[in-house]
Amino acid sequence: MRSDTEPDGQTFLEAARRAQILRATAEVIAELGYAKTSLARIARQIGVSKGVILYHFTDKDSLIRALIWDVYERGAAAIGAAVSREHSASGKLRAYISANLEFTAAHRLDALALVELGSSYRTPEGLRLDQLAEQAMPLPHGLAALDLLPIFQEGLRSGEFREFEPAAMGIAVRSAIDSAGNCLSRDPGFDVRAFAAELVTTFDLATRRPT
Amino acid sequence: MRSDTEPDGQTFLEAARRAQILRATAEVIAELGYAKTSLARIARQIGVSKGVILYHFTDKDSLIRALIWDVYERGAAAIGAAVSREHSASGKLRAYISANLEFTAAHRLDALALVELGSSYRTPEGLRLDQLAEQAMPLPHGLAALDLLPIFQEGLRSGEFREFEPAAMGIAVRSAIDSAGNCLSRDPGFDVRAFAAELVTTFDLATRRPT
């Protein structure tokens, strides 16, 4: 009996509702920004009462974290897979950039929401998303896939890359990638894949040891 | 009477108060983030009542815009001056990056506040800061100085730069520069000038026509 029970203790309907709410949350964040994202607004997006959201998520904070986790998880999986398919450091860097922006192109809303949250969300204790990632939040295993430093260190050690400060380069690459989300929100016609190609070339030239 | 009236219709004291309020606003935004920046908090920062702020600025929005304008103006002046001192496109790009980050290093509070506003502030109509810049807001004349496109176009035309999409490169450069503010807010010991040097090299290699 109870054929509607999934292994993780959630019914099928429960999971569907949660997914619907997460989607609506991403939509509202992407459209209005995090500051104007209220539970009431999210509820209205689906056409239900506020209470529904608090029935499925303990509070606003855990809703937001669930969204973050959800997008991270899927993104990290895609990016990690693409990166590990490559064997040279420069190949991995190219794959990293491409896969990131491919994910952005394929999941515009999620990517946008995540970038918005990255700059505007704070935990009740005042921590930013990146400060969260470093410590308290249990993050998907594959999240290591989002870290550029190992790639840079490998290329520097092997001599494939010129000498540079990996932390600084990491910031430049990540911030450029994250900009795509903003561009997309401003201009729905923004060509993410063309942008990806430009970034690949740009950071290839910027990191490679000159011959 | 009113011998304390300046040409623009503001008394000296009036101007001093406004400056004090703008400074306090930047301080609070830099410390708490825009979301937690309330008029009450700004007033407390100076030790006056909330009313004072609304006496000098029509509403919260115009206070924020005044701050943006103020920082932009000073930043654009510094950057414009540095850029125009150079004559090659690559020289101008280097100067642009250096001057930007020099400004960030020299005016940490302002830079931090501006970056925070760049990601979190929205006009009552829902526009972001950069969407503002493009249209509605009357911006300081020198703001053109913040635009990278002329530099890229010049370098592309002259053959100094390799072929690339100026808009994409502009995004990469600006986002990398703006990241410095975030880094600074997370880690007060962040070495902005070292970061500047890395970026200069990075984007020099990324833009130059290979020999």
Next chain:
Amino acid sequence: MRSDTEPDGQTFLEAARRAQILRATAEVIAELGYAKTSLARIARQIGVSKGVILYHFTDKDSLIRALIWDVYERGAAAIGAAVSREHSASGKLRAYISANLEFTAAHRLDALALVELGSSYRTPEGLRLDQLAEQAMPLPHGLAALDLLPIFQEGLRSGEFREFEPAAMGIAVRSAIDSAGNCLSRDPGFDVRAFAAELVTTFDLATRRPT
């Protein structure tokens, strides 16, 4: 069919569930106080869903009243029995106090819950528990056993007691007895029986005609 139907129309299981819910309700009230006693919390105490409670009781108010009735009934039976075993007024008074506190000692949870309800519960119309007892609520027959006035009147008539106002004395005795519940909730080590002995002496001296 329905061979499990009892004379009063309730199945055995039904009665067991009701008893379980009443017990859980008393536990929660005793632990958290009435203000923080929610149906959800009671349901959690048993490990069932909220709906179960509202299936067995029409609404929260009738659940609470059922608990009150239940405890009253058992308490009144015990006290009435003890009182009627005595034949002098002063003997009855001593028995009343002792039996009350004996019940408190033997059913700490119930007594605690009842005291808490006595001060915090109000009907939807705003009536307190004691205002209820006087009028609206159909109370167990034996409840008369809780009334001190007949005892005082008997002692006054027979000359066993000194002259005093029975209503005032009743208030003093009842409030002292009810305090035991509070003491118990604040200090689980509170010695109810020692307290009972003190009260017996106290009110014996306070009521007896001096010789």
Next chain:
Amino acid sequence: MRSDTEPDGQTFLEAARRAQILRATAEVIAELGYAKTSLARIARQIGVSKGVILYHFTDKDSLIRALIWDVYERGAAAIGAAVSREHSASGKLRAYISANLEFTAAHRLDALALVELGSSYRTPEGLRLDQLAEQAMPLPHGLAALDLLPIFQEGLRSGEFREFEPAAMGIAVRSAIDSAGNCLSRDPGFDVRAFAAELVTTFDLATRRPT
């Protein structure tokens, strides 16, 4: 200038508003009980908006504490004065009871509210009023006046009182006194002073060493 400034930094009007709010709070608590006492209800009692209350008091908890303090302070002053006018332990006990009930009679609303708060109020951390009094809350100096134990100890030491457990007797006396508030709320015609006379006799007989 600023002739409306009082020594403690509150203007006359501010103090008047605070007093008005405290009074309204006591009224609502006395009428509806603490559980149904909301800021909205208090505001309506005065005919102002909810915000007014939160302008004058940081939050609901500090409003309630201010009320408690205020009533305590006045009550303790009156009781302490009456008690210290007596020199025998039994005289002090009589004065304690009389002064308490005299205060109740003279400030029905306050007394009622305080009794209600005594049983229903909990701090955000879950502490009851009496647990508060023992530790965290800075209470008026004269509060010691509310403690019966010194009186009992004195009478026991001097031999004026019979042997009894001071803690238990204290509970009996205090609970009897506090009952007056409840009686008053149920029956506005309740004769507090007659009740006081009964209690004085009752506890005189209960404590005195028999001759």
Next chain:
DNA sequence: TATGAATGAGCTTTCATTCAT
């Protein structure tokens, strides 16, 4: 019988804004 899902009223609190002084 029991559950999960949803609702709606009400709560405390924050905040930009207005206004009289």
Next chain:
DNA sequence: TATGAATGAAAGCTCATTCAT
């Protein structure tokens, strides 16, 4: 110029209750 006072809208959240299954 500046302040204190007040307002009202909106926020996150709790909870008894209803309903379909």
